[in-house]
Amino acid sequence: MNSFKTKKQILDFITHAILLVVAVTCIFPVFWMLSSSLKTQEEIFTKMTLLPEVWQWSNYVDAFIKAEFGMYFLNSIIYTVVGVSAIVLVTSMAAYGFARLEFWGKNFLFYLLISTLLIPIPGVFVPLYLLLKKLSLLDTRTGLLLCYISGALAFGLFLLRSFFEDLPKEIEEAALIDGCSRFGIYWRIALPLAKPAIATLVILQCLAIWNEFLLALVVLQDKAKMPIQRGLMVFQGTFITDYPLLMAGLTIATIPIVIVYLLMQKHIVKGIAAGALKG
Amino acid sequence: MSRGRFFVFVKVFFFCLFMVISSGCGKKESSKSDDSAIKVWHWMTDRQAAFDKLAEQYYNETGIKVVFETYAPTDVYKNKITAAASGQLLPDIFNPLSDKRELASYIKAGFIANLTTEMNAGWKDVFFEKSLVQNMFDKNNEWGVEPGYYGVPLDVSSLMIYYNKDLFAKAGLDANNPPKTWKEFIEAGKKLRAAGIQPFVSGFGESWLVGSFAASYQWNLFGKQGIIDTIEGKISYTDPRWVRIFGLFNEMKENKMFASGIVTMINKDAERTFATGKAAMALNGSWGVNVYKSMNSSLQYGIMYPPALSDAKYPLLVFGGDGSSMFVNAMSPKKDKAIAFLKWFTQRQQQSFLAKETLNIPSNKESAQDLPQILKDFSKSINNTFENLPMIESWQVTNYINTNLQSVIIGEKTPQLAAEEVQAEKQRQMKVRK
Numbered sequence: 001m002n003s004f005k006t007k008k009q010i011l012d013f014i015t016h017a018i019l020l021v022v023a024v025t026c027i028f029p030v031f032w033m034l035s036s037s038l039k040t041q042e043e044i045f046t047k048m049t050l051l052p053e054v055w056q057w058s059n060y061v062d063a064f065i066k067a068e069f070g071m072y073f074l075n076s077i078i079y080t081v082v083g084v085s086a087i088v089l090v091t092s093m094a095a096y097g098f099a100r101l102e103f104w105g106k107n108f109l110f111y112l113l114i115s116t117l118l119i120p121i122p123g124v125f126v127p128l129y130l131l132l133k134k135l136s137l138l139d140t141r142t143g144l145l146l147c148y149i150s151g152a153l154a155f156g157l158f159l160l161r162s163f164f165e166d167l168p169k170e171i172e173e174a175a176l177i178d179g180c181s182r183f184g185i186y187w188r189i190a191l192p193l194a195k196p197a198i199a200t201l202v203i204l205q206c207l208a209i210w211n212e213f214l215l216a217l218v219v220l221q222d223k224a225k226m227p228i229q230r231g232l233m234v235f236q237g238t239f240i241t242d243y244p245l246l247m248a249g250l251t252i253a254t255i256p257i258v259i260v261y262l263l264m265q266k267h268i269v270k271g272i273a274a275g276a277l278k279g
Numbered sequence: 280m281s282r283g284r285f286f287v288f289v290k291v292f293f294f295c296l297f298m299v300i301s302s303g304c305g306k307k308e309s310s311k312s313d314d315s316a317i318k319v320w321h322w323m324t325d326r327q328a329a330f331d332k333l334a335e336q337y338y339n340e341t342g343i344k345v346v347f348e349t350y351a352p353t354d355v356y357k358n359k360i361t362a363a364a365s366g367q368l369l370p371d372i373f374n375p376l377s378d379k380r381e382l383a384s385y386i387k388a389g390f391i392a393n394l395t396t397e398m399n400a401g402w403k404d405v406f407f408e409k410s411l412v413q414n415m416f417d418k419n420n421e422w423g424v425e426p427g428y429y430g431v432p433l434d435v436s437s438l439m440i441y442y443n444k445d446l447f448a449k450a451g452l453d454a455n456n457p458p459k460t461w462k463e464f465i466e467a468g469k470k471l472r473a474a475g476i477q478p479f480v481s482g483f484g485e486s487w488l489v490g491s492f493a494a495s496y497q498w499n500l501f502g503k504q505g506i507i508d509t510i511e512g513k514i515s516y517t518d519p520r521w522v523r524i525f526g527l528f529n530e531m532k533e534n535k536m537f538a539s540g541i542v543t544m545i546n547k548d549a550e551r552t553f554a555t556g557k558a559a560m561a562l563n564g565s566w567g568v569n570v571y572k573s574m575n576s577s578l579q580y581g582i583m584y585p586p587a588l589s590d591a592k593y594p595l596l597v598f599g600g601d602g603s604s605m606f607v608n609a610m611s612p613k614k615d616k617a618i619a620f621l622k623w624f625t626q627r628q629q630q631s632f633l634a635k636e637t638l639n640i641p642s643n644k645e646s647a648q649d650l651p652q653i654l655k656d657f658s659k660s661i662n663n664t665f666e667n668l669p670m671i672e673s674w675q676v677t678n679y680i681n682t683n684l685q686s687v688i689i690g691e692k693t694p695q696l697a698a699e700e701v702q703a704e705k706q707r708q709m710k711v712r713k
Contacts, residue, residue, distance in 0.1 A: 045555055045574040122358060129362035138368070217350055218359050233351050237325025239566040240573050241547075 033254075037063075037247035044243050056244060063248035067231030068223075076210055076228040077256070078141070083148040083209045084202055090149060091156025092198065096186045098157065099164035100172075110157065117154045125218050132219060139221045147215055152205050163197040164190055199267030206260050210253075228253050316344035317617050318370035322356035323603065324349040329636035333629055337620060345620055364390055369608045371617040374430075379671055382414070383422035385606075386429060392609035395427030397618055403428065405625060407658075410435045410601045410642045412667035421670040430604035431621045432642035434633070436565045437599030437660045438491055444579040446559040450474035457583040461527070464586035468536035471559045479531065480538035480558035482546025483688065486681035491598035492562055493684055494665065495585045496524045502593035503666055510672050512709050516680075516702035517695075525694035528687045542685045554578055564599070565657040569638035582656055584663075599664035602639060673712075679704040 036044055037059055039052040047053070063069070098110050128147060129138070137143030172185050180188065191198070213229030220226055232253060235246035321330065330347035338344050348370070350356040357376050363369045364385065375385050385391050394402075403411055414430025416422070444454035450471045458464040468478040483489040497506060500520040508514045515521075531537060538544070538558045546563065553561035554574035561567070562585070571578050587595040607617045623629065630641035631649045640658045641647060647658040672680075683697035692700070 041573055042575060045551060125358050125362045126365045129366050133366045133368065138366070214355055214358070217355050218362050221348065223348070233324055234327070235324075236351055238323045238351065238353065239570050240325055242325075242573075 033247045033250055036243055037251050039244055041242060041244055059244045059248040060252065063235070063245040063252065066245060067234045067249050069228065069231050069249070069252060071224060072226060072228040072231040075141075075225060079145060079148065079227055080206055080209045083145055083152075084205045086145070086149045087152045087156055087205050088198055088201060091153055091201070092160055092191060092194065093186065094153070095157050095160035096164050096190055098161045100190075110161070113154050114158055115154075117158070121151070121214055125215075128215075129218060138219065139225070141225055144216055144219045144225075147219060148209055148212070151215075152208065155204075156201055159201055160194060160197055163194050167193055196267045199264045203261060203264050207257060210257050316346045317372065317613055317620055319345060319347045319372040319605070320356070320360070320370045320374075321347060321349045321603075321605075322351055322353050322374070322376065324351040326633075326637055329633055332636075333624065333632065336629075337623060341623075343616060343620065364388070367610065369610070371608050371611040371613050372605050372621065373608065374603065374605055378674075379413075380422065382429070383416070383420070383424045386416075386424050387422075389609055391429050392607040392614055392618070393425060393427045394429060394431065394607065394618065397622070398428040402622060402625075405627075405643050405645065406432055407435050407642060407644050407647075407661045409599070409661050409664045410604075413600045414604050414606075415667065417667065417669050419669055430601065430606055431625060432601040432604045433625070434602040434637075434639040435600060435642050435658070435661050436602035436640060437657060437664050438488075438495075438562060438564050438597050439582045439657065439660060440585055441553060441561045441563055441567060441571070441580050441582055443553065443556060443559050444581060446471065446476050446556060450476055450559070454581070457581060458586050459583070460589045461586045462589065465530060465534055465536070467560075468531070468534050472535050477538040477552075477558040478536040479560045479562075480541060480544070480549045480552045481562035482544050482549040483537075483541045483685065484543045484545050484548075486678070486685070488546060488562065489684045489688075490677060490681040492585065493524050493528070493680065495595055495597055496527060496588065496591075497521075498596040498665060499588055499591040499593055500524065503668070505593075507668065507670065510668075510670050512705065516705055517698045521701075522694050522698045525684065525687050525697045528684055529694050532688055532690060537688060542688050550574065565640050565654065566602070568651075568653055568657070572638065580653075582653065584660070594663070596663050596665050597660055599661060601642065673708045675708050676701065676705050 031050075035051060038055045038057065040054075040056060043049075043053060098106060132138045132140075132143045132147075135143070137146065167190060171189055175185050175189055210227075211229060213227060213233070216227050216230065223230070232246060232249045235242040235249060319330075327347065327349045330349070334345040334347055350359055353376055360369070360373055360375050363373075364375075369390060375382060375390075377385070382391070386393075398411070410432035411428060411430070414432070415428045416424040416426050418426045420426070440457075442454075442457050447454040447457070447467075450467075451474070452467055452470055458467045471478040481488050481492070497509075500523065501509065501514070505514060505520075509516070509518075509521075538549075538552055541549075544552075549558075549561060550563065550567060550570050551574060552558045553563070553567075554571045556575075556578070563570075571580065585595060585597065605621060607614055607621065611617060625643055627643055627645045630643035630646035633639070634641040634646055634650055634654070638651075638654065640650065640654055640661070644658075647655065650658060679701045683692060683701055686692040687694060687697050
């Protein structure tokens with residue numbers, strides 16, 4: 001019994017030690033970001049201290065003003081809310097269709113859509129640019145949003161189809177007998193049951209759209225329409241990076257996404273685990 | 280999901296959609312931009328404030344509005360330029376940030392205006408000569424571009440060796456008399472290493488830096504004609520002079536001159552290493568003056584040329600010339616206005632302002648008189664930068680040279696083997712060309 005206890009204690013110690021190392025590795029960059037956001041540029045390079053000598057709170061004010069965060073913040077919120085809502089709506093309907101409806105070329109179409117996951121974003125810059133120009137959507141919020149939505153389709157389909165496929169058909173059949181329409185089944189039964197997968201999709205797409213700026217920079221020209229990441233660019237020169245303001249800006253930009261994560265945290269683990277098992 | 284929740288979801292979605300539409304979409308949005316303004320796309324976001332001030336001044340003087348839009352990092356800027364070129368939506372002034380081969384393709388596609396007439400009408404006299412040659416095309420250029428001037432340099436740069444005066448003194452070296460020959464350079468390296476100081480750092484993880492350092496010795500040993508002959512395949516990369524160039528890096532390695540991890544080090548890390556006094560010498564561009572100031576304003580340093588080989592036949596030249604140049608969109612209806620603006624922009628007063636704000640060397644040679652001493656020293660080196668060549672080596676061979684230099688530095692290859700491998704690639708590329 002004693003030897004069993006000792007073994008368990010050793011195992012627990014090793015597990016905790018490993019977890020501690022992993023936790024520190026994850027937390028340290030965030031800590032460094034916070035600490036650097038309160039230092040001066042020279043202090044960052046010349047003094048390797050964990051905490052600032054003098055706490056430069058003004059960095060946050062400077063970053064907010066210099067990067068014109070107010071305007072970019074609003075833009076990013078609009079892109080994220082509209083983009084993610086549309087992604088959830090479109091992909092969930094499409095995924096339900098692929099899971100439950102029978103039509104010609106279903107699998108071919110599905111794998112064709114999924115294969116777009118393999119195309120890197122820079123590879124589609126030129127065709128996208130030309131397409132948006134033809135549609136008169138270049139330098140418009142709508143154009144950028146459509147790019148975001150179409151870009152997320154494949155991943156959303158991949159995540160949600162398997163989820164819908166595994167839902168018990170009997171519930172849907174019962175609803176059909178009770179007179180529920182196809183859309184009613186999707187909206188009232190399938191969608192609520194897919195909550196964990198949708199939560200995963202929401203958080204991942206929130207992250208993707210909030211942090212995206214390559215596409216925005218190519219599609220948009222008007223500064224007033226740019227997302228928050230454009231603001232951070234102000235501090236990254238070709239030769240010099242203003243690290244204190246960049247880190248302060250990053251901290252500001254991170255807050256909303258952390259809030260979204262905390263709000264949806266309990267669904268995410270479930271969704272990812274379910275997606276991993278079923279996908 | 281209850282009916283109530285459904286309506287809440289729909290309401291939120293349509294509210295946000297309304298926000299997007301009401302804040303302007305489609306053609307309505309595009310029409311908001313001022314079409315009469317001259318549009319400039321630049322990639323140095325840290326210069327936005329200085330550009331804006333000059334644009335404001337120009338507006339006050341002429342009533343013509345100029346809008347500078349900066350996009351970073353450079354690869355995003357490049358993507359934007361490529362996409363805009365495909366859609367024929369390039370701004371009035373831009374830079375494709377490309378090598379000469381790609382620049383030639385932009386010119387031949389009609390995207391870049393030939394500025395020879397304007398330059399020959401006295402405009403070119405205000406510039407450092409070397410700042411113009413990189414964006415001009417000679418009569419017999421291999422790309423078939425109409426000869427002439429195409430780029431307008433805004434600033435110039437060159438690649439020199441910075442040295443830390445305090446660390447030199449600590450190692451018993453004369454801080455006011457840095458090494459001038461290769462032998463002195465190696466001796467200085469030995470003394471620095473003996474004093475526990477890393478002698479030399481640079482971002483050799485970025486292959487262009489290691490290649491540029493080697494190219495200085497190519498000019499030193501081969502001269503212009505020798506380089507052209509090498510590109511044309513008349514001189515082999517196994518020529519003893521090329522083996523010697525690889526050997527110089529081997530000699531530095533043997534004498535422990537390189538900072539640890541130099542082959543994988545990006546230039547930003549190398550700059551930090553030098554700025555924090557962890558290496559005594561650094562190969563870096565003139566932009567380093569501004570970088571080191573921001574990292575460590577109390578750093579005491581000087582600059583020196585890469586040390587020449589005492590038995591070499593030709594002068595040692597350094598990488599440099601134009602720092603950032605701008606090109607006028609040949610298809611723009613505001614082409615003449617754009618040229619007039621660039622003429623104004625490159626005058627002494629404006630250039631001095633830009634140099635003061637950004638701590639770079641202006642392309643206007645008169646403005647160089649207004650610079651701090653260290654930048655004045657740099658500006659003197661502009662005339663000793665690489666000359667214009669009518670052709671360039673294929674990128675595959677250049678890559679081979681750079682990666683083999685890195686292999687020599689880490690002791691993976693001997694200079695002879697490195698030279699042989701480059702020559703083998705050269706032969707492959709020549710066969711492909713044929």
